[in-house]
Amino acid sequence: MNISQFLTIFISAVFIYNVILSRFLGLCSFVAISKETKPALAMSLAVMFVTTMSSILTWLIYRFLLIPFHLEYLSTISFILVIATFVQLVEMVIRKFAPPLYRFFGIYLPLITVNCAVLGVAVLNIDMFFVKGKAIAGSFYYSVFQGICVGLGYTLAMLLMSGIRERLELCNIPKALKDFPLAFIIASIMSLAFMGFNGFKF
Amino acid sequence: MDKNNLLIVSTSPHLHKKDSVSKIMWMVVLALIPAGVGGVIIFGTSALRIILLSVVSALAAEALVQIFLKKKISIFNGSACLTGILLAYNLPANVPFWIPIVGVFFSIIIGKQVFGGLGQNIFNPALVGRVFLMASWPKYMTSFVKPFNVDGVTSATPLMLLKEGLSADKIPYLDLFLGKRGGCIGEVCIIGLLVGAVFLLAKGYISWHIPFIYIATVGIFGFIFGPSGFFTGDWIFQILTGGLVLGAFFMATDYVTSPLTRKGQIIFALGCGLVTVAIRFWGGYPEGVSYAILMMNAATPLIDRFTRNRIYGTGLRKS
Amino acid sequence: MIKEFLKGLVKENPTFVLVLGLCPTLAVSVSVSNGIGMGVAATFVLLGSNTIISLIKNIIPDKIRIPCYIVVIATFVTIAEMMMKAYAPLLDRALGIYVPLIVVNCIVLGRAEAFACKNSVGKSFFDALGMGIGFTLALVLISSLREYLGTGKILGFTLAKGFEPAFIFGMPSGALLVIGLLLGFFNLLKNRES
Numbered sequence A: 001m002n003i004s005q006f007l008t009i010f011i012s013a014v015f016i017y018n019v020i021l022s023r024f025l026g027l028c029s030f031v032a033i034s035k036e037t038k039p040a041l042a043m044s045l046a047v048m049f050v051t052t053m054s055s056i057l058t059w060l061i062y063r064f065l066l067i068p069f070h071l072e073y074l075s076t077i078s079f080i081l082v083i084a085t086f087v088q089l090v091e092m093v094i095r096k097f098a099p100p101l102y103r104f105f106g107i108y109l110p111l112i113t114v115n116c117a118v119l120g121v122a123v124l125n126i127d128m129f130f131v132k133g134k135a136i137a138g139s140f141y142y143s144v145f146q147g148i149c150v151g152l153g154y155t156l157a158m159l160l161m162s163g164i165r166e167r168l169e170l171c172n173i174p175k176a177l178k179d180f181p182l183a184f185i186i187a188s189i190m191s192l193a194f195m196g197f198n199g200f201k202f
Numbered sequence B: 001m002d003k004n005n006l007l008i009v010s011t012s013p014h015l016h017k018k019d020s021v022s023k024i025m026w027m028v029v030l031a032l033i034p035a036g037v038g039g040v041i042i043f044g045t046s047a048l049r050i051i052l053l054s055v056v057s058a059l060a061a062e063a064l065v066q067i068f069l070k071k072k073i074s075i076f077n078g079s080a081c082l083t084g085i086l087l088a089y090n091l092p093a094n095v096p097f098w099i100p101i102v103g104v105f106f107s108i109i110i111g112k113q114v115f116g117g118l119g120q121n122i123f124n125p126a127l128v129g130r131v132f133l134m135a136s137w138p139k140y141m142t143s144f145v146k147p148f149n150v151d152g153v154t155s156a157t158p159l160m161l162l163k164e165g166l167s168a169d170k171i172p173y174l175d176l177f178l179g180k181r182g183g184c185i186g187e188v189c190i191i192g193l194l195v196g197a198v199f200l201l202a203k204g205y206i207s208w209h210i211p212f213i214y215i216a217t218v219g220i221f222g223f224i225f226g227p228s229g230f231f232t233g234d235w236i237f238q239i240l241t242g243g244l245v246l247g248a249f250f251m252a253t254d255y256v257t258s259p260l261t262r263k264g265q266i267i268f269a270l271g272c273g274l275v276t277v278a279i280r281f282w283g284g285y286p287e288g289v290s291y292a293i294l295m296m297n298a299a300t301p302l303i304d305r306f307t308r309n310r311i312y313g314t315g316l317r318k319s
Numbered sequence C: 001m002i003k004e005f006l007k008g009l010v011k012e013n014p015t016f017v018l019v020l021g022l023c024p025t026l027a028v029s030v031s032v033s034n035g036i037g038m039g040v041a042a043t044f045v046l047l048g049s050n051t052i053i054s055l056i057k058n059i060i061p062d063k064i065r066i067p068c069y070i071v072v073i074a075t076f077v078t079i080a081e082m083m084m085k086a087y088a089p090l091l092d093r094a095l096g097i098y099v100p101l102i103v104v105n106c107i108v109l110g111r112a113e114a115f116a117c118k119n120s121v122g123k124s125f126f127d128a129l130g131m132g133i134g135f136t137l138a139l140v141l142i143s144s145l146r147e148y149l150g151t152g153k154i155l156g157f158t159l160a161k162g163f164e165p166a167f168i169f170g171m172p173s174g175a176l177l178v179i180g181l182l183l184g185f186f187n188l189l190k191n192r193e194s
Helices: A003-016 A027-033 A037-066 A072-097 A099-108 A116-129 A139-168 A180-197 B003-007 B018-043 B045-068 B079-089 B098-109 B125-136 B158-163 B173-178 B190-203 B209-224 B235-240 B244-250 B262-282 B289-306 C002-007 C022-028 C032-055 C062-087 C089-098 C100-104 C106-116 C121-151 C172-193
Strands: none
Touching: A003 A139, A027 A037, A027 A099, A027 A139, A027 A180, A027 C022, A037 A072, A037 A099, A037 A116, A037 A139, A072 A099, A072 A116, A072 C062, A072 C100, A116 A139, A116 C100, A139 A180, A139 B289, A180 B125, A180 B262, A180 B289, A180 C172, B018 B045, B018 B079, B018 B190, B018 B244, B045 B079, B045 B098, B079 B098, B079 B125, B098 B125, B125 B289, B158 B262, B173 B190, B173 B235, B190 B244, B209 B235, B209 B244, B209 B262, B235 B244, B244 B262, B244 B289, B262 B289, C002 C121, C022 C032, C022 C089, C022 C100, C022 C121, C022 C172, C032 C062, C032 C089, C032 C100, C032 C106, C032 C121, C062 C089, C062 C100, C062 C106, C089 C100, C100 C106, C106 C121, C121 C172
């Protein structure tokens, strides 16, 4: 376990292979909630919390349940069940202890379950930090850290997009392109820009 | 003037009447001419053909869109012409004729008009067109000709050589300065670019902060993270090659797509510099200026939001 | 019932109006054959999950409804995956991880949450059918454009092309562009109507 690996994970997950702009996971919420900065930030923090916790839980399940019983092929289903249950739990807790926040998130809280980014990072952790069915040294810490960094990358993309869309509120965009069409076009240009990081190697 | 505006202090640049915006555009066009002349001398008439195609198509594209959207036709305010020139300057001299046409249409329509037109785009339109072309037809966008050559012999740019690990230091600095190297039409003739830049700076149309900080960042970090170990980088090489001088003086300084406040501009320039160096040294592409500027364009609304000056006359709430 | 079917095609098209299911759309719409394959698979899963969830909607406790839906959806996805591996292995390989990712396709969970748990079995069935076909049509439209502009061919047949294919359309950036412009085009038509 070495420091440079953590640095690599951070820079990769946040900038170079940004979960939204390079891996194209989590787009539904990206296009739908990035219209204003405050909801975008709230959603990003929620997603970051879920990606971190799900990295922990899915790692434990893979390492102590699936590998010993040779059930690796069930990873997708078991991961998504874990994520769904966890999001439901989060929903219940928020509903009980912070009702205004619960109302604020609305339908998008349960939709974090199907946020491709969350399942994506779980699968990515397994791909990257398990070799031939065995966990590499420091695998758990790398996985959790990657969960956090993917959340940070998601936040970066959301903040950039919401900043842009807020500014565009003041511009006279052609009527047919307002809201979603322009959001997609902006995402297209942003992804073109982030292609500059292709082939990155330290 | 509205009485309520009397106490609001805004930061530079102060753009007042529409025709002064137009004048600035044409001044930038003027400033870019020396570099273009240099490019045509170095790469021949094909370069001239591309520049002209690009400019004419830009005007046509803008006119078409404005007709379609039932807006006033304003193609003579210099903005479309500037986009056309800048895109042409970012192309190799031997691209097929349709590349600048398609590219500039993309620049004008997707890079500018979908946002609402002049003053409202987030990204630099010429660069949007360039990265579009790069992603779509990489074969044409990365084949460069040797300078001063009639036979179309291809050559690699100095940064391409560096990326492959071949030594590029056989090219004398003077050659780099004058433009005797492979590269895009408007980026190679550094002396021509600097003449134009000095003109714009002297007249106050651009300020020195963004270009200076951008170039300095590339130079400093280029020196620190040199290819053969720390503190061995050839910073002069880094500054004189690629599209840095063109980008720093003529594209990163675009008012519309860069931050409003001085503090914001510094952050913007630093960001551009860091990303450029990162891509040049560790990325897959040999040059990163276009991508760096576009990424920082994306961050500009956010930078503006967080470096807003306090409006005098409104107090901080005392609880 | 016909109304429920028709709405998924145009008025509430899952891709262009509800803006759901983007991740697979971007990834899979590179070629028309992939688009059709994914559309059919997703429609199958939608039909199964909507019907079953509507059948058992009164038995599922509200507090754990999402995981329950996921179990139902995952079951159908596994069935679809196994059938694909058996009868269309080339397609299965082409679609790759996006077959199991149908489990997290926003459209499937979205319809379960927004419709199947509140409506009768018959209506849910037709809702699923409409949504699935609407999704497939959207995929076909997007992938035809992307495949033609990006490679000059559709379904592997080279159509007349007087242009050099633009690789950007094989990339997600091109996909986002195509979707954005199509959305804008449909909005334009809608505005002209009203």
